[in-house]
Amino acid sequence: MPLVDPFFSFLRKLHGSESIRIMDTCHGLLLLDRGGYDFDSIPSYVVCNPATKQWLAVPDFGWTPSPCNGMSVHLIFCPAMSSHFYLLQFTDDLFTSVTSVQIFSSKTGAWTHSESAWSLEEKQAPCERWRYESYSLEPERKRAVVNGMLYLICDSLGEGPPVLDGDHIIAVDVEGKTRKFIPVPFRMCKEQCSILSDFVGQSQGLVHYVNHEEPEYYTNNDGPSERSASEYNDDDDVEYELFIWILPEGDTQELVLKHTVSFLHLFGEKSCKAGIDYNVVAIHPDRDVIIFKWNDKLISYDMDTGEVCALHTVSDSFGFASYVPYFSELPALSNKY
Template sequence: MEGAERGGNFERNTKSRLETHLRATTEAAGLFTDDLILEILSCLPARSLHRFKCVSVSWRDLIADPSNRKKLRQTLAGFLYFTSDDSGDRHHFASVSGGAAPFDPSLPCLQPTKYKYMAQVDACNGLLLYRGSNKKMMAYWNWNWAEDDFHFVVCNPVTGRWVELPPSPQAPENRFSCTAGLAFDPAVSSNFYILHSEQIFVGCYITGVNIYSSRTGSWTRRDSGMVEKVSLCFFSKYVFVCGIMYTVGSLKHKHEYVLLGVDMEGKVWKTIRVPNGPRIGAIGLSQGCLHYSVDSVVPIDDNNECLDSEITLWYLKDHDSKELVLKHTANTDKLMSMTGKKYRVVEIHPHCDTIFLVSCGGDTLVEYDMQHQKVGCILKLEKDSIQKFLPYVCAASDAPTSLI
């Protein structure tokens, strides 16, 4: 009897302590402001954020609120790239953390039996743009974008949801389409856009764009609104910043590179002069601003007999401005002495002053901290990889409603 009484007291005391701890925990949690919770959540990977939506209704609403998505922006997971041969396209993922890919890069959800070749075109805030075709192209820059059998496919690789877009309008006679970009900002809207550029064969300069809106589910064609004739650079990717899609082009007959910007209605067109180098530079969205990095050749004595090479990093401080501001400079020869290889700039880190360079042989991708002049991770690449790398940032939000 005495033992049973002691057992009952123990259970009551344990229950009382648990209730006291629960009340204290609840009261302590109530002291956390939304801003403090968001700051903590911003350090978590995307998959953890999805799980934390189940903590409470208030946390779910806090994470899902479009105005908070920029605060929950995730770090760079790695780069998508692909190799291609007679058997089809093979997709790969180079992780910057050394961990596993956040999804299967072969994307079985895209029904590979429908299209033999699924080439990576662009990536933006967790969504991917692919070009599906049953006809092999000789090279990436020789794609015949007018082929009837190709379609654009937009996919959320984490959820496995995807949508096939209707065919892009045929280009007028003597014109062809050569590059395309994906625009998606979940902090602004759940809709995405595809910008498909158009050039004229004679003289090879841009004449207009076709713009797809997931809100309307249709394409709209717009004539070029530029006075200057700009030729597009096939290997340059598109970057979506504050409602404007940017890519790299060159002014006709001037051998001068420029950034070409177009809004998602095809009404606003602008060009920005960039510092010239022996090769085309790389553009990227980093820390909320448009960045541009390029290799330059500079004399190291008054006689110009000896030349040195450097990499510069520039940024567009004001979105309404047309002037790039120099941010960092690094000596290429010092970088090559660290690794024993020659490189060219291909990507810019979305959250810090770090660039990524691919070796001339195409077998390694190197991370280089421009601010501290330090070499970071060196990623091994598949042999014969296509020299286009898409930075993948895990999206904190679910798939947009337009993909469901």
């Protein structure tokens, strides 16, 4: 098959395609925003398949979005289950702090809004409580789509122990309804450390979740907290680790530890700060290989062999999205260049 055109030249006749931003990918389809990097504009979405040069301009919402603290959108496409795709857009209302979800279905060609389409019982279901409490979705930590369900990291904004109160994984169906609310696991085996989420993705048909330990004095992006790092000299000999967990098949809400690796083995440092020193950017869809951005390099780690390889030099401004071509044409993508 021919290589995929990385410049999206098949979209050049589409109005606004001169400034596009990749928002999400899923099983060979890409979600683009024609608003580019103008974050104040109302999104104008396009779903396309670069391998077949098909695309669909998603219609506007049909309503004016309320002022919001944040908005994230995710693409769900599972070709083994359906030839249709769905967009789930989460909006955190500025005044009520309620997280609502808007859904676009390629089957109906229209958007629906959770607050108007759901019954009272559905809105008040136990799994939906995160939408009305102090929780925030973390789209920059990626997401997984497995068996038609969208898995996202959900972080608590309240006070309290950051692990016990904080991170959960939510599983959302194509109607935007939360089906699972999974507390993330942790291994609090060292004092004076916090456990933070790094990544959720899918590999070999299973949800994979990555978290890690950090010293307590890693409190922000600017430097140590009021407690000086010198107070933690006893930690100099501690080797902090990454933990890789999987969600087994079936109706389970408990993640199982799959693998552990030290920062020293990965990067040659005993402790590293997520988002500053490194980022988990991808997991191989068919192998036990994780991809990191470390300083100005992409690095792979093979869980089976323990091998660490430098793959490529990249700019600090690079963003990453995993993409595997899908070569079948889809009736849902009605336009073709």
